[in-house]
Amino acid sequence: MIKVSKKEFVEVRMRINGKVYEEPVEPRKLLSDFLREDCGLTGTHVGCEHGVCGACTVLVNGSAVRSCLMFAVQAEGTEIMTVEGLAKDGQPHPLQEAFSECHALQCGFCTPGILMSAVEFANSCPDPTTEEIKEMLSGHLCRCTGYKGIVEAIEKAVNRQKEGEKLNGSGNTV
Structure with a gap:
């Protein structure tokens, strides 16, 4: 039994x-x-x-x-x-905007995880090099984009952050 x-x-x-x-x-x-x-x-x-x-x-x-x-x-x-x-009041998060502008996604399967890691990364490393961004991305697998657009999008969002927008992880800039 x-x-x-x-x-x-x-x-x-x-x-x-x-x-x-x-x-x-x-x-x-x-x-x-x-x-x-x-x-x-x-x-x-x-x-x-x-x-x-x-x-x-x-x-x-x-x-x-x-x-x-x-x-x-x-x-x-x-x-x-x-x-x-990430998005608040119908407004995409700055990283989401940069991903769209830089064509940093295709199928989109990996994108949510990359975005979440990028939020933490951008806040902890406000002036990263391209190599540091690539190192952060080494923990994410993307089979579609080849990472070029993803790196460019994170660089774009971080540059905007340096110009006064804080990527606070709430979807709003401060």
Whole structure:
């Protein structure tokens, strides 16, 4: 006789894109799955499920994190931003604008993760070299663009930031 046990759930509470989510989850549910399945935030893409491709990158308390390597219960009490939280009041985030202007995306699968890493990067490295941008991008796989447009877009957004716009991760410039 096979004995089936009841699933155990843990209540988690976190703020995602400014909205509080409080949900019961299985302790082993990945943050990426929680965001997509429980919160309906499907902009966070799941590619490799091993933290290699970077498509699932989100900001957790301002730091870029691979959401496929983190359990939802580990995000208890945190502030999370997904790609859906970048644009505000119908206005694209400066990085999103630069990606559009520089033709930095094609299929778009990798773009949400790159954008989220770029927000953290631009705020922590306000005057990066092209090599530093390429190094940051080394944790992201893009099969379409060849990275040239992506690098140009990040350079453009960072240059705008140097001219007085702060890429604060809220979608607004300061």
